[in-house]
Amino acid sequence: MKPDYANIIRFAMSMEMDGHNFFKEKAESFENPTTRELFEKLAKVELGHYNYLKGELERYTEDAENYEVNTEFMEQEGTESIFKEREKASHLDTTLVESDVPDMTILRMAYLIERDFAEFYEEASEEVEDERLKELFKKLAEWEYSHESIFKREYKRLKEEYMNLPWGG
Numbered sequence: 001m002k003p004d005y006a007n008i009i010r011f012a013m014s015m016e017m018d019g020h021n022f023f024k025e026k027a028e029s030f031e032n033p034t035t036r037e038l039f040e041k042l043a044k045v046e047l048g049h050y051n052y053l054k055g056e057l058e059r060y061t062e063d064a065e066n067y068e069v070n071t072e073f074m075e076q077e078g079t080e081s082i083f084k085e086r087e088k089a090s091h092l093d094t095t096l097v098e099s100d101v102p103d104m105t106i107l108r109m110a111y112l113i114e115r116d117f118a119e120f121y122e123e124a125s126e127e128v129e130d131e132r133l134k135e136l137f138k139k140l141a142e143w144e145y146s147h148e149s150i151f152k153r154e155y156k157r158l159k160e161e162y163m164n165l166p167w168g169g
Contacts (some may be wrong), residue, residue, distance in 0.1 A: 005064075005133055009057040010138070015120060016050035019043075019113055026106050042147070044111075049140065056136065069136045104158050111151035117145035152159050 020043050027039035052073045060067045118141045125137035 005128060005130060006057060006061050008128070008137075009053055012120065012124070012137075013053045013057065015117055016046050016053060020046035020050060020116060022113060023110070026110070029106065039110075045147075060133075065112050067132060069132050097138075104155060104162070107151050107155040107158065110146045111155055112159065114144050114148035114151060118142075118148060121161075 022043075023046060026041035027036050027043060030036040030039065052070070056070060059070070086096050119139035121137045121144060123133045125141065128134055128137065
């Protein structure tokens with residue numbers, strides 16, 4: 001049975017909105033302003049993905065035969081994502097550890113959410129036959145994997161740091 005492409009996009013929109021809400025909510029829990037700003041910006045990125053997908057859905061459902069992926073948005077995200085820029089500009093490695101109480105649980109949840117998104121998009125790209133939608137989902141998977149790697153790397157670094165603290169902190 002051929003998958004309903006519009007429903008795949010709708011589900012993706014739901015995931016992006018969930019991600020937006022998670023990162024926005026968790027941003028408020030960080031005392032360090034740089035870390036908080038990173039999570040706030042990630043919330044905006046996820047909202048941007050939601051809005052992008054909403055536009056793609058509208059264009060796809062209006063005229064599936066002549067649908068073309070909006071590559072302008074894809075090019076704007078590019079390889080120099082907000083995470084890489086933020087990491088360079090704010091020395092993410094040091095600011096997260098300098099927080100009063102770095103929250104490893106939130107970092108772990110962040111990288112798992114991003115991994116789930118990436119895997120969903122990867123699976124969607126394998127299920128669709130439409131090459132234009134394959135391109136769309138593959139690009140979204142790349143973005144989400146890059147987001148995951150930053151949070152996962154920081155989580156692992158903090159975990160290692162905590163495991164090597166002397167007893168009693």
